[in-house]
Amino acid sequence: MSKPQSITLHINDEDHDVRVQTQQTLLSVLRDQLYLTGTKLGCNQGVCGACTVLRDGVPTRACLTLAVDSTTFAITTIEGIVPADDLLPIQQAFIDAAAPQCGFCMSGMVLVAKSLLESNPHPTREEIREALSGNLCRCTGYTKIIEAIELMSTRSA
């Protein structure tokens, strides 16, 4: 083990000073040091998408991102998009469409949906499927997740 280094990460509009090892992923810092456990640990291999965060607005795997290599980016986790004591419209749409089951994949799904709808407010079903293609869900069969995004799209003018 090497000596930990002090770095500053920009997460959810706040600066966080943390001490990390070079090989430590952003995911491990988020969950184990900052207790931002909304970001999930699934495969730790880049396959499942449970660890999705936004890096400068772009959905990114926190398990494939080294913390030391992340200091210049604005990181947004699921905790960072939620207004205090409230839900985002996209989260309400997920609830109204009955999209969540166990919920494990949901922070990744919601962040991908948010990022998609910001750049493309009225995506086609094909575009939604493509955007979600890197996020696995073992419960829902995806249909209601796609419907939630379509619902959100019809609700925004």
Place this chain on the structure above:
Amino acid sequence: MRYCCPTSIEEAVAILNTDEDARCLAGGATLVAMLNAELLSPSTLVSLRAIADLDGIRHTDSGITIGAMTRHAVVANDQRLNNGLTVVRLAAQEIGHPAIRAVGTIGGAIAHADPSADYPTALLAANAEVEVIGSSGARTVPAGDFFQDYFTTALAHGEMITSIHLANADPGTVSSYFKVARSDGDFAITSMAFCGNFDGSTCTAARVAVGGCASTPLNVTAVDKMLIGAELGSDQVTMAAQALADACDPIDDVRGSADYRRLLVKRLLPRVLQRAIDQGSN
């Protein structure tokens, strides 16, 4: 494990040459997954993220140069990669899914040299040149010499990739890429790339590369020659496809058996040719 983030190529090369066990860190899509699985433990990671000279696609009089740190998503969307170079754009579009294409780089993908990956096969068909630099200077390695074995390249100790150069193709050149995978976003079971020319439906020049069927992507000169003068749908194409399948040396793995891969090679050749003709007429 040390981390450094140099801002120039010279600085990066200097670190790679002072530290025996240093490794480049590009997008991290493969490297960090390997660190997580404890398959690797380099002494130093040299992040290439802050070296502006490695990023982006440049047009020159002789062709197109893609910087080693250029993300898959950028290549996938660059419409200037057309005609004989469409194959490179199509391969980039096939890599993983959006979150992987947003971080993975062409330099990282070819340095890793997975024979089932998409870029190596496409770059071999496009006859790309890999620009590398080390302590004794820069050199150019043709794609055909760059991939040497499973996960093994011509990079010498202390060398890194700076860019990939694609020479302008002859006028009228068309190209295409065809990948068969278990699911969207997985590595190829077998893939095929083509660059060449047609007169109507008769092939007049060909360079075919196969991925996932040997320790490196494969180009067989004798097969390219057999295709010249061959008309799509003719026995000559079937014979070339058989010769190509015979030249492959695939393995049985979780994605498919060796026999299945040889069968795919025979089926893919006519399709990749048809796709190239269709692309040319669009």
